[in-house]
Amino acid sequence: MPTLQATFYGHTYDNPFMNASGVHCMTTTELDALADSAAGSFVTKSATAEAREGNPEPRYVNVDLGSINSMGLPNLGLDYYLDDAIKRQASHPDQPFVMSVASYQGFNEYVANMRKIQESDYTGLVELNLSCPNVPGKPQMAYDFEDTDKLLTEIFAFYTKPFGVKLPPYFDIMHFDKIAAVLNQFDLKFVNCINSIGNGLYIDEATDTVVIKPKGGFGGIGGEYVKPTALANVRALKQRLNPSIEIIGTGGILTGRDAYEHLLCGASMLQVGTQLEKEGLGVFERLTAELLAILEAKGYASIAEFKGMLGTLD
Template sequence: MIMKKKIDISANINGIKLASCIMNASGVLCTTEVDLNKLIVSSSGAVVTKSCTLKPRKGNLEPRYFEWNMGSINSMGLPNLGIDFYLDFLEKKNHQKPFFLSISGLTIEENYILLHKANLSSHISAVELNLSCPNIIGKDQVLGYDFNNISKILENIFKFYKKPLGIKLPPYFENKHIQKMAFILNKYPISFVTCINSLPNGLFIDINKETVVIQPKMGFGGIGGKTIKPFALANIRQFYTYLRKEIPIIGCGGICSGEDIFEHILCGASAVQIGTQFIKEGVSIFDRLRKELVHLLQKKKYTSINRFIGKLNVF
């Protein structure tokens, strides 16, 4: 009897060990205690919380999320239960999975306060600082596009913040902007980079009703799902090229299958996050994607994802 070699899809994010390289994206079914408990018992490699603010937020008016066959549009407006809820939740839970606390302050000063609070918790594996939320009414500038201030912000953060810190980035559409952001990030002890968040300023129309499909911001919102995968792959590949190799990348955007995960890793991701498709399927998606990825690696005769991270061939 021929024994099949065990396929290793574990990941190591700067010393944070994940049994599976597949996790949820912040903002998706990770807001409430019920959501987080489901993620804890699922086969996801880690738990990422909803991006939180200092105080609880209801978010934007509904309808604020819509799906079609190739993607989704949302303008959620950061609905969350406030950082104290997530810190208290972690204090009460005896869990083995890595926990990534996602934060997204409404101001730079609020981010500093959130990080001070996170600094005091012994139950957080890392903070994912969300610099890429495009859906706050009255907040025109996505912080991840503010190249002039981002270096100063990070300099201030690392004066007091001592735990692992990752940065969730918006999509960039020009190589020079990715180079510029990578140059900034390379100067600091960043633990990981997550890219990409949804494509900002999208619009989807209901042709029968002749209306937009979400209410906030006159129908404009962030685009996710299958549609954005080429942009995600491009950002991952370029950041993999320009970032210090000590900064792993968590890929996010358009993942619906094991093949999609393989493409993210081939471009340079060490792990992946699932958004729109997670909303569609719930926590069972982690089992399906795991099986599909393992089957593909068996077919390709890879025994570990480490064998092909960033090994994309070019002409």
């Protein structure tokens, strides 16, 4: 029988599946449910310094091939998630997870949030979210390569615990080259790609209106729509980043085959967002069964035998 065990930053997980930050992770109750699910691990809601209600409703809508959202970073604040992370780490040291951190105010808030974590008792992995596309009037940090360089330089001047970054999708080969050149300067443990494709628009055919309220209907696109873009980003960054920087593949994972393709492109762990929102926590049991069936059919004993082994037509 093949194994779906995944090794990520020195830990071995039963399988590579996680939630994507923003889905089923707002409260400690939801995080407890994730920890008890068939997922290999989980990530918390991206936390800002202060609690935020986020954008007005409706701000998330499931559509035919995925979802559109403009959530606006709703969360219960960094102290809430950090306090829970410290307790959870102490009580369940054998269940490592990822704490996600964002910023609403920009550069200085990113630095202050990371400084607070550095000074805390939490020693686990942190995901620094540089890619929230759904805050009105706020740009995505990771699309500014110079500012991303400055931010990581400032954080690494004092931060000694393990962390990685969550990235937006890139669409140009030159941009893959540029972001990799920035990230390769630092001792990052992972990159997570991709966040949703920003500023899409979906129209209700019955009403001829947009379907979400914030930003005039513009929102991040997730689900089946984004899988080719997600796979390209996983593949491109795997080819360009230092081998020590692992990849979390996120975007368009609906089936075990989708998960297999992310792994084939070089991902070590996988995050599920839209399909988790649509299907609930049972999605992880289904995905593990489907992925296991693919390994059996192909004669693989483990993920390590094919991870990153995507073929080309050269």
